[in-house]
Each structure stands twice: as structure tokens, then as C-alpha cells.
Amino acid sequence: MKRVLITGAAGFLGSHLCDKFIHNGYAVVGMDNLLTGSTENIEHLFPQKEFEFYYHDVSKFVHVSGHLDYILHFASPASPIDYLKMPIQTLKVGSLGTHNLLGLAKEKKARMLIASTSEVYGDPNVHPQPEEYWGNVNSVGPRGVYDEAKRFQEAITMAYHNFHGLETRIVRIFNTYGPKMRLDDGRVLPAFMGQALRGEDLTIFGDGSQTRSFCYVDDLVEGIYRLLLSDYHLPMNIGNPSEISIRDFAEEIIKLTGTNQKVIYHPLPQDDPKQRCPDITKAKAILNWEPKIDRSTGLKLTYEYFKKKIENEKQGK
Ligand code: UDP
Numbered sequence: 524m525k526r527v528l529i530t531g532a533a534g535f536l537g538s539h540l541c542d543k544f545i546h547n548g549y550a551v552v553g554m555d556n557l558l559t560g561s562t563e564n565i566e567h568l569f570p571q572k573e574f575e576f577y578y579h580d581v582s583k584f585v586h587v588s589g590h591l592d593y594i595l596h597f598a599s600p601a602s603p604i605d606y607l608k609m610p611i612q613t614l615k616v617g618s619l620g621t622h623n624l625l626g627l628a629k630e631k632k633a634r635m636l637i638a639s640t641s642e643v644y645g646d647p648n649v650h651p652q653p654e655e656y657w658g659n660v661n662s663v664g665p666r667g668v669y670d671e672a673k674r675f676q677e678a679i680t681m682a683y684h685n686f687h688g689l690e691t692r693i694v695r696i697f698n699t700y701g702p703k704m705r706l707d708d709g710r711v712l713p714a715f716m717g718q719a720l721r722g723e724d725l726t727i728f729g730d731g732s733q734t735r736s737f738c739y740v741d742d743l744v745e746g747i748y749r750l751l752l753s754d755y756h757l758p759m760n761i762g763n764p765s766e767i768s769i770r771d772f773a774e775e776i777i778k779l780t781g782t783n784q785k786v787i788y789h790p791l792p793q794d795d796p797k798q799r800c801p802d803i804t805k806a807k808a809i810l811n812w813e814p815k816i817d818r819s820t821g822l823k824l825t826y827e828y829f830k831k832k833i834e835n836e837k838q839g840k
Contacts, residue, residue: 527550530594599638607668618679640697644660650800736799
């Protein structure tokens with residue numbers, strides 16, 4: 524049986540990946556220090572003998588006994604609010620954590636996949652963003668702690684590939700949404716849905732003309748799975764190229780939730796990217812992958828999840 528280590532296992536993406544690998548017949552070792560993740564996301568896996576959970580911070584030396592075929596490094600605070608609150612942990616998990624896991628991968632002769640991000644493109648001057656674009660990043664701005672940790676992560680991963688011959692994969696993840704996102708992580712989708720459900724006005728930062736391209740989590744997970752099993756070691760964008768302004772996105776959420784709330788405008792945070800959209804030519808050609816779930820379907824599924832979550836909150840569950 525193939526055995527995979529998934530760090531950040533209790534987080535949004537990590538927990539979906541645990542489900543995917545268990546479903547596909549792998550043994551899964553989940554690892555998390557629960558800084559931003561929650562065991563609630565994976566507790567349904569605890570009774571399964573193919574699933575183990577290690578409570579551990581990967582910025583410290585990582586030990587896993589037994590063989591490992593794959594390591595997927597998904598541990599990191601990942602929303603702008605989270606990494607502003609936890610700048611040092613964000614830098615450490617992307618740098619020291621990645622180094623520890625690369626060492627483990629080398630020791631186990633495992634293939635390592637790292638979760639990189641569209642943030643490596645910063646506030647992009649090229650649109651949509653192909654993998655060849657080097658980015659426009661402010662290393663000392665508020666997003667620098669995340670962006671530079673991820674850029675370092677890509678660099679050290681390539682170094683292990685080139686110098687040690689380690690098998691590596693680099694996925695650049697664009698905005699992703701779906702069930703198991705944290706309602707209070709400050710990202711735009713949980714913020715808008717939480718506000719609509721609680722009867723608060725929706726907070727648009729800036730004038731709302733900035734764009735994002737949102738990918739449903741199941742599509743992303745399928746893309747990552749295909750990339751891991753492919754033989755492509757250079758960075759690959761995985762995301763949904765359907766682009767929308769934040770103002771129009773707020774309108775979609777208002778319509779979907781049927782709320783009577785209005786939008787209110789707050790100042791735009793520093794270095795907030797003006798536009799973001801993945802060029803997925805490579806993923807299409809190499810992985811035969813493209814997103815299948817359109818925004819209206821994905822948003823409905825996500826809304827059902829948040830509605831239940833807030834009802835449970837109200838009942839004190
Ligand atoms: N945003 C917003 N209102 C919110 C939260 C976020 O208008 O309550 C904006 C944010 O300024 C950014 C976009 O929505 O332009 C996406 O923000 P998010 O934090 O989800 O992720 P980012 O793509 O910026 O990393």
C-alpha cells in the first residue's frame with residue numbers, strides 16, 4: 524500500500540487531500556500543529572486504520588517511522604489575516620518546515636509536492652499569469668512573510684531536485700474555496716458568506732474593482748493529485764480562470780443568500796493584488812486537467828456548509 528504524509532492535514536486543503544488519498548486506497552499520515560487547522564475537519568477519518576494523525580509542528584525536526592512514498596507539504600497559515608497575525612510561524616513553516624520535509628523525503632526516497640501559491644506573482648504586471656512570469660513582490664510589505672516564504676520554498680525544492688536528484692512537484696495554487704474553509708479566516712468568501720448569514724453588511728475592501736479567480740476545492744484536489752503522479756517537476760498553476768471583480772462577487776453572494784444586506788466599503792489593504800487569474804495552458808496540456816465545477820454550483824455547495832455551521836454555532840454545538 525502506498526503511504527503518503529500530508530502536512531497541514533487538519534486545514535482546509537490538507538483535510539480534503541486526506542479524504543482524496545484515503546478514498547484512492549492510500550495509507551495517510553496526517554500531520555498538523557493545529558495553529559490554524561481543526562481536528563473537526565478530519566475526525567471522520569480517525570476510526571480508519573489507514574489514517575494516522577501526528578500532532579506536530581513541521582518547523583521542528585520531523586520524524587515519521589516506516590516507509591513513505593509521497594510527502595505533500597500543505598502546512599501554513601494561508602489567509603492574509605492569518606499570516607499578518609502569525610508572521611514568524613508563516614516564515615518558519617515555509618522555510619524551516621520545507622527544509623525538514625525535504626530532508627525526510629530524501630531519507631525515505633519519497634516524492635515531495637509543495638503547496639506554492641499565486642502570491643509568488645505578487646501584484647502581477649502580466650495577466651493572466653503564466654508559470655514563466657517571475658512576479659512583482661514586495662518582500663518587506665505585509666504579504667512579504669507569506670510570499671517570500673513560498674518563493675524560498677520553491678527555490679529550496681528546486682535545489683533538492685537539482686542537487687540531490689529528489690523527485691519534486693510544485694503546485695501554484697490560486698484562490699480556492701469550498702466546505703471546511705474557516706468562517707473567520709478573513710478571506711473574502713467566508714467573510715461575505717458569514718456576513719450574509721449573520722445579517723451584517725458585506726465589507727468590500729477598496730472600490731471592489733480588483734479581481735480574483737475562484738476554484739472549487741474538488742477541482743483543485745484533482746489537479747494536485749494528477750500533478751503528483753505526473754513526471755513534471757517545474758511549477759504548475761492550478762486554478763479556475765473564470766475571473767470576477769470583488770464587487771460583482773459580492774453581488775453574486777447577495778443573490779445566492781437572498782440577504783437584504785448592503786455592501787460597505789473599507790480601505791484597500793496595502794499591496795492587495797489588483798488582478799489575478801491563472802494561465803492553465805500547462806495543466807491542460809500536461810495533466811489533461813481543467814476545472815469542472817462552475818462558480819454558481821461551487822458557491823451553492825459552500826453556502827450549504829456555512830449555513831449548517833452557523834446554525835450549529837447558534838445552537839451552541
Ligand atoms: N476582500 C474584501 N472584503 C473582505 C475580505 C477580502 O473585499 O471582507 C478582498 C481583498 O482585499 C482581496 C480579495 O477580496 O482583494 C481577496 O481577498 P482574500 O483575503 O480572500 O485573498 P487574497 O486573494 O487577497 O490573498
